[in-house]
Amino acid sequence: MGTISSAFSLISQALDADQSGLNVVANNVANANTTGYTEEKPNWQENDPIEINGVSYGTGVTQTGATSVRDRVLQERLNQEQQSASASSSRLTALDSVQSLFTSASSSSSSSSAGNIGTDITNFFDSFSSLETDPTNNADRQTVLSSAKTLAGDISGAAASLNSQKSDLDQEAAAVPSQVNALTSSIAQLNVEIQSSSPDADAGTLEDQRQEDISQLSKLIGVNQVTTANNGISITTTSGQALVSGGTSVSLTTGTVNGVTDFFVGTTDVTSQLTTGGGSLGGYLTARDQDIPSVQSSLDQLAYSVSTQVNKVNNAGTDLDGDNSNAGNIFSEPTQIAGSAEQMSVVMTDPNHIAAAGSGKGTGDSSNATAMAALQNQTVVDGQTPINYYSNLVTTLGSTVSSVETENTAQNASVTQLQTQNDALSSVNLDDEASAMTTLERSYEAASKVFTMLDAIMASALNLGEQTTVS
C-alpha cells in the first residue's frame, strides 16, 4: 500500500504463511508411518489487492489450511477389489480345510480318514472277490464286515467333519455383524463431524478416519459408497440396503433360520445378497451355503447308492445260515439321500448273514459274492461307478480350490497394484517433504531479510533529521 507499516504487514503474513507451511510439513513427517494418513499440502491464497489512486497494490498471502492429497475414485476402486480379495481369501481358507479332509492319510497310518474313502471302496468290493474263492471262510467274512465298517466310518466321519466345518463357518460369519456395526456407526458419526466442520472441502484427518473405516468395512462385507451433499458418504450393501445414511447407521443383525445364521438389515433377510457381495463374510457364506453343501450332497449320494445297492444284492442271495432272500442289510438302510453319509453305518454283526450264495443255492455257492464284487464296476452311483463317482467328487473339489486360488492370487495382485498407486499419491514421501521444507525455509529466510531491511528503513525514517553516530 506504499507505506512502510503496510510492508511490515505484508512480510509478517509471509512469515506466518511459511511457518504454517512448515507446520504442515512437520505434520506429514510426524505421520509418515501412521496407517491411513494422507499427505497434506498447504493451501496458499493470494490476498485481494487494494486500489489506491488507480494503482493496484498486492496485500500479501494467507495460508488457508491444508488439503489431503487423495483420489476418491482410486480409493473406491481399491475398496472394491479389497472386497473381492477378502471374499476369495476366506473362501479359500474354508475350501483348503474341506480339501484336507479328502487328502489320503499316509499308508503307515491305520486311523480312519475321509481321504481313504477311495481305497475303502476298493477294499470293500475286493473283500467280496476274496470271499468268492471260499464262501464259507469265516475270516473272509469277517474281512467283509471289517472293510464295510471302515468304509462307513470314513464316509460318516467325513460327513461329520463337513458339518463341523459348516458350523465353524457359521460362527465366524455370525461374528462379523458386530464389527460391521461398529464401523458403520463410526462412519455415521464421522459424517456428522465432517458435514459440520468442512462441508465444502476435504476434511483431512476426519476424512482419513472415514476412509480407513470404509476400507476396514470393505474387508468384511461388500459395500457401495455414494458421495452425498456436504461431503457426506452413504454406504449401502452391494444389493442396495442402506447401512449408513448421513449421520444414521442401520445395524446388520442376525437370526437363526433353518439351523444356520441368517443376516438382516431391518427386517429384510440379506443373506443371499451378502453371499455374492464380497468381503470375508461373502467368502464364509459362499463356503457355508454352496461349497460345503455341494460336497455333502455328493457324499450323501455316494453313501445312499452304495448302501442301498449292497443291501439289495445281499438280500437277493442266501447266507451261511441258509436264509434265502432274507439275509438282512449290511449297511443301515437310508430312507432318503440327504443325510445318508452321516448316518451310514454297518448294522450287520454276524458275518454268517453275508449272502455269498445265489438265491436258492447251497452255502458253498459264491455267485452272489461275485455279483456283490461286480458292483464296483457298475454305474450304480448317479450313472457312475462308485470309485469314479468319488474320484469326480475329489477332482471337482480340487478344481474349485484351484479356481478360487487363481482368483485370489489375481485379486491380491490387483489390490497391491491399486495400493501402490494410492501410496504413490497419498502416502508421505520423506524426500518430497525434505524438498518442500527447504523451499519453505528459504522463503522464510527471504522474508526475514526483508523484515530486517524494513526494520532498518523504519529506523532510518524515525531518525531523519537527527544527528547519528557514523561508525
Next chain:
Amino acid sequence: MLEIGESRVHPKLKELVVEASRSLALLDADRLEELALSCEALNRRLAPRDAEARAELAPEAREAAGDMAVFARVLEATRANLRVIRRLRQLRGGCLEYGERQVMEWNPTEGGSGNN
C-alpha cells in the same frame, strides 16, 4: 510327424487359461504375449480339423470353463484398474516428475500487481 512349431507336449487349455489369469493379474506383458502366440498356434491347428476332431476337444473346453470365468473376471478387474490408473495419470499430469506444476503447488504465485 510334427509340423514346424508344433510341440510334442500340448498344454491343456485349462493350464493356458490359469496361466493367462496369473500373468494378467501380475501385468506380465511378456508372458501374456507368449500365451497369446500359443493360442494363435492352437487356433491354426484347430482350423483345418473336422468336426469330429474338434468334438474331442470339447471335454477339455468344458474342463476349462470355470477358469475361463475366472479369467473373464480378472480381465474385467484389470480393465477397471487401468481406467482408474489412466484417469489418475491424466489428473496428475506432469506432477509425477519434477515439473513446473509441483513447484507451483509449493510456491505462491506472484501477484498480478508485482508487489508481493
